[in-house]
Amino acid sequence: MEDKYKQCLMMERTDDETPRFRRHRIVQVTLHEPAYLHCIIPQFSHNLHKPIFRFHSKIIEVAWTRVSDEALLTAGESSFTSDPRFQVSVKSSNADWVLIIRRSEKSDTGCYLCEVNTEPKSTVYAVYLNVIDSLFFLKLCSISIPERTTRLMANMIGDEVLLNCTITVTNESNSLDDEVQWSRDGRPIDFSNSNKYISKVKRDSRTIIHTLRILGASSEDDGNYACRAVDAPESSHMLHVNSSKLTLFKK
Template identity: 45%
Template sequence: MTLRFHLCYFLLPIFTRNLFIDANGNMTREECLAIERTNSFRTSSKVVSVHEGNPAYLHCSIPHSSDSLVAWTRLTDDALLTAGGNSFTTDARFQVSPKRDARDWVLIIRRVQLSDSGCYICEINTEPSTLFPVYLDVLPALVEEEKAASPQKQKSRLNSQLEGGTLLLNCTVEMPEQLTPIDIIWTKDSQAIELNDRTKYKSDYKIVGNTIIYTLRIASVSSQDDGQYACEGKNLPRSAQMVHVNANSSIKNTLNAFLFLFIWLLNSR
């Protein structure tokens, strides 16, 4: 609660003093982008366009040596969405995912809706504070004829793992025209996985030829990790697989039963 109040204290006076927002909280793209105040070089896009129903990725890069706190705010209703790795919204579609070395704090919005269009602010608590505005432009969903040109095929298979072990999931993406890694979301039972738990999850990728292999490593798996895992991305086929964790005790009992039967057969000869 203290953290949330601290961030709102920084953000609200800045917006209400310098900007005009209508009664519905709407703002033009130009007004949104005019908010920017930064002391460092900006590499992320200021305008993100995505079709309804697809995930949106809003990037916020911070200086290499910075350990500053990063917060994402939706200007339409002044809602604090995330602060650091924590979420402050009940909308499960929103997730923050710090990329390599936490230099790029990506606000992920799954299954975007037309109502998600608007201005989003990334604030870095530098001195003075750094503000990065990103305008999200949600376009109407593609018509069925357009979707048919690049069908989204779902692949699913069963993966059985031993309790207490490490589960490794792979997601392979072919990139015939570019080798730049794209943003993907790892989900479990259609819910975004909280990758900020570094002791439990570790995500990475590697480039082999014209293929990018994304990996998700899950440590110390248990029956609570049972479910359907999938990797999803903009304009990518959804790849999924079911995971079932076998309890150690049941495996040992089965092995002991086979061993007992084998010894009994030997002695009965």
């Protein structure tokens, strides 16, 4: 896989050395799990709340393609593939265009390109996806991955609900990934709705705390909230908001 990964990165055309994006250059998921391929474009963050935006009076568009068959998967927020597993989600707060592959298959393994039609030439970000068998993943975990724990806590301040997802690793020499997947009733939280959801991250060498703030919380926000990180178990709570009072039910 290393050679294919290197070949994938050679297709990149960008001067961006942002560490946060570079961590997402390779994505590994188990078979039939969803895959999230990130395309963070910080230099356009003030304009990327729309699928098509302007930069220096030029209309800019973001597109995802699959290298193996040169298929155009998405352009803006529109899908150009008949495969319903593929969709794009835009996180305007950090200019992150996420290609989502529901129920990933082994055949999805390969190189994906995120292209932005900048001047004088397009900017291209490369992401390599590796889909592995569940049994191989379990064997890999038992050999090389340190024990990780996930704990989800919730409280209410005024009309805001705060969910703190704490991920801890027992071995200080092993780093923690900055990403966590938030969901409500099994569906990803839509962080493009910044009037409703705000996320923050705090970390040290062994612990990382992801905080999800739900603004103006009401009974309409009731549901099962869960957080999940790479190589760490999922933790969830059933939340019920009633008259500015929060009730928790551990699932």
